[in-house]
Amino acid sequence: MRFKRRHSHTEPAINTASLPDIVFMLLFFFMVVTKLKKDDVKVLVSMPNASESIKLEQKHNGAYIHVGKPIDTVLYGSAYRVQVNDEFIDPSNLTHWIQEDMKRLPKSSVSNYAVALRADADVPMQLIIQIKQALRAANALQLIYSTQNARSTKSPL
């Protein structure tokens, strides 16, 4: 009897022609959802928790203000500082800065200009009040107190 195998058993090659397509699909997904970080934060911020925070759906159209103690204490000292985009700024110059920043937007979207305030939970209210007054003076009236997710480790007060 002939049971001898005639055909040589080589594994069929897996067709990888569609692999680039799949990978590209993933790639485009990540390219679309990625937002490149614009500024590099020079202050330590541990934002407070709030259970009622709203997830902001529209793309943020405006400035970020970071308030906290500088990470590099040797260079910048250890007092609370205000950082707007990439630079430290004195709160008294904030009104002017915001007004300049609003000018780069088209007229129609100026009313959507919102400022996200990312402040450390330990910052004294004095500084926050000062910032709020500066925003009012610049007529940038939409303010977002950025908060952390409620599940973070730092317990609410």
Place this chain on the structure above:
Amino acid sequence: MPRHRRAIPEINAGSMADIAFLLLIFFLVTTSIIDEKGLTIKLPPIPKQQQAPPSVLQRNVFDIQLKENNQIMVQGEMVSVQSLSNQLMTFIDNTNRNPNYSESPRSAVVILKTDPKASYGAYIDLQNTLRSSYLVLRERYSLKTYNKHFNDLILGSPERQQVEQAYPIKISEAELVNP
């Protein structure tokens, strides 16, 4: 002389996947999906001329002070965050039952005074409590009137607007006056 048929050489796409993988891994590593969350508020514009503040009946004012040691004082008494929420809800949802509380939810106003030495964290905690109290009241009203959760009412729909008008969030932050 024999003519060679010129076939267009095929582009080798084998390395395409490698390149794409490389880019993919780059984006995977650099991406951190941030979900922007926060409490949104609208600041009042600075009035053009000095004008007298709108007069509000004393009984409609719910006075909250955040003290420098982060304690909360309501109508002159120290309270905890939890009892603040309960007090605020009874105050707003009074509708002529108690003559010391607000006339109606529509006319109730919260006035918040913050000490410059209080911490931002305590302030956010307080704001959050105020908001959640209002949301509880809205939820109640929504369930009673429409038998629907407030969150299920579509944004901008007349029903939602009705609820929002019945319980308007009126939080006024007094400008700081030195004591």
